[in-house]
Amino acid sequence: MSTSPIPVTRFAPSPTGNLHIGGARTALFNWALARKLGGHFLLRIEDTDQLRDTGRESVLGILEGLAWLGIDWDEGPAPDLGQDRDPRGVHPFYQSKRLNLYTEHLQRLLDADLAYHAFETTEELTAMRDEAKREKRAFKYEGAALNIPRDERFKRAESGEPCVVRFKAPTGDIVVKDDVLGDVTIAAGELDDFVICKADGFPTYHFAVVVDDELMGVTHVVRGQEHLANTPRHVALQQALGFRTPNYAHLPLIVNPGGGKMSKRDKDKAVRQAVRDAGLTDAPACVQDTADFAAWLKDKNRQLNQRDLLALAAALNVELPEIEVEDFRAAGYLPEVVTNYIALLGWSPGDDIEKFDLDFLAERFDTSRIGKTGARFDYKKLAAFNNDAIGAMSEEEFAQRWWDWCAAYSPELLKATGAADAPNDNFTMLAGATRPRCKTFREGVGGAAFLTTDTNDIVFDEKAVSKVLHKNDGEGIAVLRELRNELSEVQDSELRALNQWRPEHLHELIEKFSEKRELGMGKVAQPLRVALTGSTVSPPIDATLAILGKSTVLERIDRCLEAVPVGAG
């Protein structure tokens, strides 16, 4: 048993899925506190639920999420699940591997008559709860099993009769000292004799946490406020076991923009809404499991399987809300922005500083500055922060980081720019044009759609055609024809020195053209845009031309002239 002289904080996820954004904030604050105090940040995997546990993959996902955010840990599983990090020798870090430790302390409570075996079945307990509900009173287990003589309880338990172990709730008030909330007092008699060991021999969360925090020398517990109601139980257990009570700090909840719990379900809801809006009654082609879809459609409480959910979202053009860290990564947010933003949800440095990095947080973090009120997650503000961070990057940095992101999430774009192996001139040029007009990496890809769309697949926007090309007797078309001739004469060479198909030269050409024809730049650039992209929106026209390349530009102008002649629209 190590009573550590150093401050130790911990993040203790259960491996039931990916890293939730709320969990990420909890981890971040624990990390920051450890850094601030010069202590250790520890990771523990709470896998005591044999039914829900999704195992190794989940653990890897969580570790990857933390690593991506830049949150490192001193103790716990290695990022690749290799050799544990264990400088103080407090392993193992999986609760499922600590069963002997729980058993040992459980026995102490049993021997001291501070805990007892109880033999009610789940069904019996459910019935008791239902009855309590009918009678509109809170259900509390008040030691019915204690009517069985102590010897007999032990004998029945030893004989293998299924049973749980319950903790005898203390008779006095319990005071939780919280660094955020102050003293929270729970009156004597409010706690019931809760279960600390399940019938399968695994400890419940309450018991495992208390034992682990003690044995691992955890000194500070920072966790969500949803745990506040649990804390009295933990304190009571600590007292019964003769353990220290760590410093607690309960974080205000993060809720979605609607004010509800921010959960994976939000994605399901978004798709459900879109399906309703579209009036779908049968499974569209993109859905593979049609039976699941049909059942899902009928039952509001059901969640559609992940694969079809994503397929539907893509088909219906629904933007799924980002909930898990991986969602934010895939959406093209920067990790340093995500940590910055979530740090502001319930904490602030106190002055008007809002933009800061992990070093700043490690230096300034303080539990006394954690707020008490719940915080809504504001996607717009996050996006604004991301936009600012992108804007603050150098062109080179943006190009490199955007490329890195594309390599994982948008290889099509890299292929279209011929930059599949590394950022090339063309990609860099596109990046330069993209940086000021995207809030996220993914948005940047959207803005480059004109590039990835095949010439023959370009759809000419009707309004754009009539306004820009057909208006005034096809003024735009005439401009296009002339421009095509001029552009066709521009040198396009592999040799850099000879190559005139560059933004600077093209810009000059267009400028001269518009002067010669006594037209505003808009009258020249807009017809080109429509011809090249089908719409009136694109990066600056010189960049658009340069990025597309000469042959594609001429090809597209030709197709446009053919597709939308005056009078045909």
Added chain:
RNA sequence: GGCCCCAUCGUCUAGCCUGGUCCAGGACGUCACCCUUUCACGGUGAAGACAGGGGUUCGAAUCCCCUUGGGGUCACCA
């Protein structure tokens, strides 16, 4: 429903502990104007809050009480 927690602009918050410097500061969003070859970026500015009611005090966003509102939790899940 019981218990617990909370309450400043639409949103995130500063200020509250140690009442006066607050006709309440910042940020996102919104609106207006400027810049501009489109879309953006950028720049300037504006509107916008102390939940309500009682106290305490010379004086309250700040302290106390009540009301109202919101949230969490009531598992052999964590």
